[in-house]
Amino acid sequence: MMQGIGRKLACFGPGWRASGDRFFVTSCRAVILERFGGPEVLELRPDFPVPDLKPKDVLVRTRAASVNPLDLRMRSGYGRSIFGSLLPLILGRDVSGEVAAVGSSVTSLSVGEEVFGALHPTAVRGTYTDYAILSENELTIKPPSLTHEEASVIPFAALTAWRALKGTARIEEGQRLMVLGGGGAVGLSAIQLSVAAGCAVVATCGNQSFQRVLSAGAEKAIDYTAEDIESTVKGDFDAVLxxxxxxxxxxxxxxxxxxxxxxxxxxxxxASLADRYGIAAGLPAATAVLMQKQLRYRLSHGIGYWWTYMRADLEGLQEIGRLAAAQKLKIPVDRVFSIVQTREAHEAKEKGIIPGKVVLTFD
Ligand SMILES: NC(=O)c1ccc[n+]([C@@H]2O[C@H](COP(=O)([O-])OP(=O)(O)OC[C@H]3O[C@@H](n4cnc5c(N)ncnc54)[C@H](OP(=O)(O)O)[C@@H]3O)[C@@H](O)[C@H]2O)c1
Structure with missing residues (x-):
C-alpha cells in the first residue's frame, strides 16, 4: 500500500521490516494517552505500532510538533465522549518533518521532501510520535527559510484563524477586524492573515503580548488587564474573532x-455538552444552543453568531506557507523540549510558566 521508505533509512532493527529493496517502519516512539488526567498520565512508549498507510496517507518523520491548548484539554478529558472509547491515543496536531513514505495514490508529495501541516481536532493518532500519519491534503512543503521548530507552531493555529476569517466571516480588503485575545497563536495568526488580506486589525492582549500584537500588524493593541475595551474603540467592526x-x-x-x-x-x-450529556443528547443540545444564540443576536444586533473550528484546508495551508516564507506570518517559539520531556512541557504550559508556544523535538 505504500511506497518504500527508501535508502536514507537503510539501518533497521526492531520496529522495521524489509520487503525486497524497501524498508518499512512498523513501530516507533510515541507519547501515549491511555487514561485522562494530569501530565503524569503521558507515557513515552518505544514501540507503538505504525499502521499501514491508506492510499491518501503520508508518513512523516516528525522533527518538531507543537503543544496546543487542545492537547492539554484532551489529556485532561475534554472530548471524553468522543475519545474515551478510542484510547489509547496520541496527542498533537501540528507537525513539521520529512516525508518518509506515501500511500499509493499520493501525487503531490514525495519521499524526502520537508513538509508541515496539521491534523483535524478529532484525529486519534496525533503527532507526538517519531512517525506521524497525515492525509495528503493536510500537508504542504515547509518554507525552507523556517526551521522545523518555527514551522511546527504555525499550521493548527493559522488554519483555525483561516477558517474563521476566510470561511466564516469571508473578510475582504478594507474591512475592520477585532481579535479578542490577540496575544496567543491563533490571535497572532488572525492578525497577520487579516493584515495580509488588507484589513485593519485591533486586538486585546495582556501587557506581555503588547509588542507581539503590534509587531504582527495590529493598528492598536488594548491591554485587557488595564483598559476598558468598549470605551477605547468605536464599535464599527466587520468581524470579531x-x-x-x-x-x-x-x-x-x-x-x-x-x-x-x-x-x-x-x-x-x-464537545463540552457531548461530554456532559453524552453524544446522543449533547450534540442536539449544542445545535439548539447555537441556533438559539444565532436567532437572538440576529434579532437584537443584526449580526451573525458562529462557533468556529479548525479544519484541514489545503488551499489555506499553502497560502499560510507562502505568507510564512515571505515573513508575513510568524508565531514566536518560546521554549523547545525533547519528546522525552513531554510531561514537563505539559506541566510548564499548564502552570502558565511559559506564556507562548512550546515545541517538542524528535531527534
Ligand atoms: N475551535 C477550535 O478549533 C480551536 C482551535 C485552536 C484553538 N482553540 C482555542 O482557542 C484558544 C486560543 O488558542 P491558542 O492556540 O491561540 O492559545 P495560546 O497560544 O495559548 O494563547 C492563549 C492566549 O490567550 C490570551 N488571553 C487569555 N485570557 C485573555 C483575555 N481575557 N483577554 C485577552 N487575551 C487573553 C493570552 O494572551 P496574553 O498573553 O496576551 O494574556 C494567551 O496568550 C484556546 O482556548 C484553544 O483551546 C480552538
Whole structure:
C-alpha cells in the first residue's frame, strides 16, 4: 500500500521490516494517552505500532510538533465522549518533518521532501510520535527559510484563524477586524492573515503580548488587564474573532460589531455538552444552543453568531506557507523540549510558566 521508505533509512532493527529493496517502519516512539488526567498520565512508549498507510496517507518523520491548548484539554478529558472509547491515543496536531513514505495514490508529495501541516481536532493518532500519519491534503512543503521548530507552531493555529476569517466571516480588503485575545497563536495568526488580506486589525492582549500584537500588524493593541475595551474603540467592526469565548468577551465582541458583522468564538460548546450529556443528547443540545444564540443576536444586533473550528484546508495551508516564507506570518517559539520531556512541557504550559508556544523535538 505504500511506497518504500527508501535508502536514507537503510539501518533497521526492531520496529522495521524489509520487503525486497524497501524498508518499512512498523513501530516507533510515541507519547501515549491511555487514561485522562494530569501530565503524569503521558507515557513515552518505544514501540507503538505504525499502521499501514491508506492510499491518501503520508508518513512523516516528525522533527518538531507543537503543544496546543487542545492537547492539554484532551489529556485532561475534554472530548471524553468522543475519545474515551478510542484510547489509547496520541496527542498533537501540528507537525513539521520529512516525508518518509506515501500511500499509493499520493501525487503531490514525495519521499524526502520537508513538509508541515496539521491534523483535524478529532484525529486519534496525533503527532507526538517519531512517525506521524497525515492525509495528503493536510500537508504542504515547509518554507525552507523556517526551521522545523518555527514551522511546527504555525499550521493548527493559522488554519483555525483561516477558517474563521476566510470561511466564516469571508473578510475582504478594507474591512475592520477585532481579535479578542490577540496575544496567543491563533490571535497572532488572525492578525497577520487579516493584515495580509488588507484589513485593519485591533486586538486585546495582556501587557506581555503588547509588542507581539503590534509587531504582527495590529493598528492598536488594548491591554485587557488595564483598559476598558468598549470605551477605547468605536464599535464599527466587520468581524470579531473571540479566542477567549467567555460570557464577558462575548458581550463585548457582539457590542463592537456593525450590523451585518460576524462574531466568531473558538469556544464552541459541542464537545463540552457531548461530554456532559453524552453524544446522543449533547450534540442536539449544542445545535439548539447555537441556533438559539444565532436567532437572538440576529434579532437584537443584526449580526451573525458562529462557533468556529479548525479544519484541514489545503488551499489555506499553502497560502499560510507562502505568507510564512515571505515573513508575513510568524508565531514566536518560546521554549523547545525533547519528546522525552513531554510531561514537563505539559506541566510548564499548564502552570502558565511559559506564556507562548512550546515545541517538542524528535531527534
Ligand atoms: N475551535 C477550535 O478549533 C480551536 C482551535 C485552536 C484553538 N482553540 C482555542 O482557542 C484558544 C486560543 O488558542 P491558542 O492556540 O491561540 O492559545 P495560546 O497560544 O495559548 O494563547 C492563549 C492566549 O490567550 C490570551 N488571553 C487569555 N485570557 C485573555 C483575555 N481575557 N483577554 C485577552 N487575551 C487573553 C493570552 O494572551 P496574553 O498573553 O496576551 O494574556 C494567551 O496568550 C484556546 O482556548 C484553544 O483551546 C480552538
Amino acid at each position: 473571540d479566542t477567549i469565548g467567555r460570557p464577558e468577551t462575548e458581550r463585548i465582541g457582539v457590542s463592537l460589531l456593525k450590523r451585518g458583522g460576524h462574531y466568531m468564538t473558538l469556544q464552541g460548546e459541542a
